[in-house]
Amino acid sequence: MGNLNSGVPNGDLKNKWTNYKDSIDLVNPANKRNIDVIVVGTGLAGGSASATLAELGYNVKTFCYQDSPRRAHSIAAQGGINAAKNYQGDGDSTYRLFYDTVKGGDYRSREANVYRLAEVSTNIIDQCVAQGVPFARDYGGLLDNRSFGGVLVSRTFYAKGQTGQQLLLGAYSAMNRQIARGKIKMYNRHEMLDVVIVDGKARGIIARNLTTGEIERHSAHAVVLASGGYGNVYFLSTNAMGSNVTAAWKAHKKGAYFANPCYTQIHPTCIPRSGEYQSKLTLMSESLRNDGRIWVPKNKKDVESLRNGSLKATDIVEEDRDYYLERRYPAFGNLVPRDVASRAAKERCDAGFGVNQTGEAVFLDFSSAIMRYGKEQALLKGLDENDTSLVKNLGQEIVKSKYGNLFQMYEKIVDENPYETPMMIYPAVHYTMGGIWVDYNLMTSVPGLYAIGEANFSDHGANRLGASALMQGLADGYFVLPYTIGDYLSDDIRTGPISTESKEFEEAESKVKEQLNSLVNNNGKHSVDYYHKKLGKIMWDECGMARTEEGLKKAMEDIKNLRDDFWKNVNVPGGLDEMNKELEKAGRVADFLELGELFAKDALERNESCGGHFREEFATPEGEAKRNDKDYTYVSAWEYKGEPSKAVLHKEELVFDNIEVKERSYK
Amino acid sequence: MNLKLKIWRQKDANDKGSMADYEIQNVSEHMSFLEMLDVLNEELIEKGIEPVAFDHDCREGICGMCSLYINGEAHGPDRRVTTCQLHMRKFKDGDTIYIEPFRANAFPVVKDLVVDRSAFDRIQHAGGYISVNTSGNTQDANAIPIPKDNADLAFDAATCIGCGACVASCKNSSAMLYVSAKVSQFALLPQGQVEAKDRVLNMVNKMDEEGFGNCTNTGACEVQCPKGISLDNISRMNREFLSANITKG
Numbered sequence: 001m002g003n004l005n006s007g008v009p010n011g012d013l014k015n016k017w018t019n020y021k022d023s024i025d026l027v028n029p030a031n032k033r034n035i036d037v038i039v040v041g042t043g044l045a046g047g048s049a050s051a052t053l054a055e056l057g058y059n060v061k062t063f064c065y066q067d068s069p070r071r072a073h074s075i076a077a078q079g080g081i082n083a084a085k086n087y088q089g090d091g092d093s094t095y096r097l098f099y100d101t102v103k104g105g106d107y108r109s110r111e112a113n114v115y116r117l118a119e120v121s122t123n124i125i126d127q128c129v130a131q132g133v134p135f136a137r138d139y140g141g142l143l144d145n146r147s148f149g150g151v152l153v154s155r156t157f158y159a160k161g162q163t164g165q166q167l168l169l170g171a172y173s174a175m176n177r178q179i180a181r182g183k184i185k186m187y188n189r190h191e192m193l194d195v196v197i198v199d200g201k202a203r204g205i206i207a208r209n210l211t212t213g214e215i216e217r218h219s220a221h222a223v224v225l226a227s228g229g230y231g232n233v234y235f236l237s238t239n240a241m242g243s244n245v246t247a248a249w250k251a252h253k254k255g256a257y258f259a260n261p262c263y264t265q266i267h268p269t270c271i272p273r274s275g276e277y278q279s280k281l282t283l284m285s286e287s288l289r290n291d292g293r294i295w296v297p298k299n300k301k302d303v304e305s306l307r308n309g310s311l312k313a314t315d316i317v318e319e320d321r322d323y324y325l326e327r328r329y330p331a332f333g334n335l336v337p338r339d340v341a342s343r344a345a346k347e348r349c350d351a352g353f354g355v356n357q358t359g360e361a362v363f364l365d366f367s368s369a370i371m372r373y374g375k376e377q378a379l380l381k382g383l384d385e386n387d388t389s390l391v392k393n394l395g396q397e398i399v400k401s402k403y404g405n406l407f408q409m410y411e412k413i414v415d416e417n418p419y420e421t422p423m424m425i426y427p428a429v430h431y432t433m434g435g436i437w438v439d440y441n442l443m444t445s446v447p448g449l450y451a452i453g454e455a456n457f458s459d460h461g462a463n464r465l466g467a468s469a470l471m472q473g474l475a476d477g478y479f480v481l482p483y484t485i486g487d488y489l490s491d492d493i494r495t496g497p498i499s500t501e502s503k504e505f506e507e508a509e510s511k512v513k514e515q516l517n518s519l520v521n522n523n524g525k526h527s528v529d530y531y532h533k534k535l536g537k538i539m540w541d542e543c544g545m546a547r548t549e550e551g552l553k554k555a556m557e558d559i560k561n562l563r564d565d566f567w568k569n570v571n572v573p574g575g576l577d578e579m580n581k582e583l584e585k586a587g588r589v590a591d592f593l594e595l596g597e598l599f600a601k602d603a604l605e606r607n608e609s610c611g612g613h614f615r616e617e618f619a620t621p622e623g624e625a626k627r628n629d630k631d632y633t634y635v636s637a638w639e640y641k642g643e644p645s646k647a648v649l650h651k652e653e654l655v656f657d658n659i660e661v662k663e664r665s666y667k
Numbered sequence: 668m669n670l671k672l673k674i675w676r677q678k679d680a681n682d683k684g685s686m687a688d689y690e691i692q693n694v695s696e697h698m699s700f701l702e703m704l705d706v707l708n709e710e711l712i713e714k715g716i717e718p719v720a721f722d723h724d725c726r727e728g729i730c731g732m733c734s735l736y737i738n739g740e741a742h743g744p745d746r747r748v749t750t751c752q753l754h755m756r757k758f759k760d761g762d763t764i765y766i767e768p769f770r771a772n773a774f775p776v777v778k779d780l781v782v783d784r785s786a787f788d789r790i791q792h793a794g795g796y797i798s799v800n801t802s803g804n805t806q807d808a809n810a811i812p813i814p815k816d817n818a819d820l821a822f823d824a825a826t827c828i829g830c831g832a833c834v835a836s837c838k839n840s841s842a843m844l845y846v847s848a849k850v851s852q853f854a855l856l857p858q859g860q861v862e863a864k865d866r867v868l869n870m871v872n873k874m875d876e877e878g879f880g881n882c883t884n885t886g887a888c889e890v891q892c893p894k895g896i897s898l899d900n901i902s903r904m905n906r907e908f909l910s911a912n913i914t915k916g
């Protein structure tokens with residue numbers, strides 16, 4: 001167990017990044033032409049990094065498993081992106097965004113990284129507008145903002161409920177310009193299956209062409225992982241079906257430390273599950289909590305009537321409703337952070353107040369907002385504000401203009417009209433704050449191997465605030481990595497092209513082929529999904545919203561047994577030299593089966609509750625998370641030692657010089 | 668409900684391909700269409716038959732990866748949804764469902780229901796961007812106010828997910844709706860003006876080169892578009908093209 005060096009520059013927090021940029025080594029434009037960089041993943045982080053590195057003059061090779069870089073799962077982000085622009089004049093500032101993010105992360109993130117993130121946040125909005133991203137605007141033609149959970153200002157920029165899509169298409173367009181110039185070589189339908197390390201430095205990857213099945217070697221002077229999070233370890237999550245941990249996990253097995261795997265975000269507002277066949281869960285943006293009020297009935301008899309269908313939500317009068325977030329957290333109300341809102345929903349449902357047949361749903365109700373907006377519109381238009389049905393219609397129009405696509409999405413899935421009846425929602429796995437450990441330069445513990453976006457661990461601590469994932473992905477890709485990687489690559493200007501004929505590439509390739517071979521030749525009795533679903537159930541039951549020592553120990557053992565069974569009995573039809581979607585899934589699930597065990601081990605080691613990590617043994621009498629700052633103010637970075645259970649812990653002590661560490665209260 | 672499925676099977680790009688018959692029992696109306704196919708695939712694996720390959724990823728209607736021509740309609744019988752958002756409640760017990768890949772010369776079949784839509788990407792390479800480098804010192808985002816109506820229209824055009832339903836639905840396999848969505852988005856914004864003429868000429872030329880057909884205003888694309896991209900965008904692109912052609916062409 002050692003102390004990790006994060007390489008944070010000295011000096012005043014506010015000047016660290018500026019001073020750092022002034023003092024690093026640069027690569028001159030002529031030399032950049034001789035340097036290759038591999039980027040794995042084309043979400044906001046990978047897409048923006050690829051474009052920017054190519055603009056700078058590096059030769060970029062970018063990989064994605066989808067058929068086009070535009071399809072990476074950042075595209076599904078709905079609500080918005082934070083930036084400390086203070087366009088609303090409501091008291092926002094770089095420091096306040098920094099403060100909110102560190103507090104929201106329950107004081108488990110690295111100060112200097114978060115401050116830098118807040119600092120570059122404003123550049124992101126400028127950059128995106130210049131690219132033609134159509135953010136929402138007001139009637140004066142200026143940018144509009146809304147508010148998200150855990151903050152007291154409106155700093156979230158948005159494009160209806162499709163902000164991630166618009167930002168990703170912005171990054172995609174920037175990539176397209178570089179693809180046209182030949183500065184990015186794009187490898188669609190390719191999956192990275194290993195990282196190649198030569199003389200201690202990351203020098204390339206092994207990838208499988210998912211169309212032909214061919215195993216390919218690709219070399220570069222540095223490798224950037226922008227491969228997203230690992231929420232699909234739960235089987236059911238709001239991640240895309242293909243989202244996986246494979247790139248990150250292979251890097252971990254080659255020496256990159258994996259940090260805080262147990263920090264998982266369970267998002268409070270998702271559409272509840274409906275049956276065994278369910279393949280994924282759908283998020284309803286947190287922005288809905290700007291206008292939606294969350295409630296369950298006060299009385300059990302109303303709950304019973306709801307479940308057997310004799311009563312509708314709209315039949316329950318105001319006095320019989322328990323707006324439990326407004327009751328428990330008057331200061332933040334429905335806009336408490338995600339971890340707090342999720343646990344509160346679980347608490348009510350566990351107590352028997354869940355409003356659907358599974359008992360795992362609460363209401364998200366827009367009727368107050370509809371009437372409020374409707375009255376405002378009636379006044380503006382000189383109409384009768386006491387005409388209820390008119391006011392309701394006017395209000396529905398406003399709600400539609402704000403959240404139309406989300407309401408439509410809900411209606412298509414659930415077959416109920418959320419303008420008329422409250423939505424039913426329940427928490428679901430959404431985002432992973434943990435990830436590959438990186439230093440201030442976003443470099444992993446393997447020289448020349450970088451991790452950006454959700455794939456790294458650095459900025460969100462134990463809980464991420466809404467609209468901050470988009471901010472971090474683009475900050476890393478547009479404004480941080482392009483600087484920091486130059487400092488490293490300045491030593492490589494005389495290296496010349498990296499050969500793929502070395503024994504290191506040879507070995508990595510043959511190992512990849514060996515694993516693929518054993519999967520297709522196993523001829524076992526169970527499908528890949530059979531194992532993935534079992535793993536998901538263990539994770540949800542024991543490593544979900546509430547964890548216990550006993551449960552986590554059991555999870556470690558169960559996952560290990562499941563993994564053994566997988567390698568003995570999995571059945572992967574089809575061959576190696578063709579498009580084989582089951583084989584793709586099998587490789588990913590094999591890695592989830594290892595990560596899951598490390599996840600449980602990490603959760604077991606952390607004897608405190610913080611953010612998304614809630615241990616039942618460590619709670620206040622009111623049921624709030626109870627941190628242990630004396631013993632656990634550190635990042636847990638795990639080193640691979642042959643088996644997940646044998647991973648060795650390295651600690652990075654977290655120091656807070658610029659913010660007072662206190663109990664995180666939203667009351 | 669119990670259903671009969673007729674699904675296009677094709678081993679690879681060189682295979683001729685044919686329809687195959689399957690049956691599936693006890694389908695819940697709450698399942699999504701792709702979840703129904705998941706269940707079918709699990710059953711096929713159990714029986715030792717290779718599962719049906721189809722593209723999909725986000726399963727919430729935004730990534731544009733899923734496709735499928737269902738009973739003769741791109742993304743199936745529901746409106747304003749992608750196949751992944753289509754639910755089985757749109758079908759009834761005993762139905763026979765035909766499932767084919769998106770068909771167009773510019774979208775060759777890769778395997779079963781998977782097609783190659785990389786021609787769409789290549790059209791974007793030809794001009795689907797505004798030439799601005801990342802610098803950290805571009806002008807302030809609020810420096811140029813944009814009329815809300817234009818910003819909203821640009822957004823509506825920009826919601827295209829690049830799925831290809833417009834091409835699959837068009838009797839000419841035209842990509843005009845897809846290309847016009849990007850051309851419109853940038854034409855409506857001040858940032859896009861500088862390169863507007865080159866953009867529309869280059870993208871339209873590339874579209875023709877990739878083998879997409881011409882537009883004959885049948886409007887099928889708009890009807891089948893899961894995002895409701897409007898035909899107005901095609902008119903706007905035609906205007907832009909005409910004006911660019913006169914001054915630059």
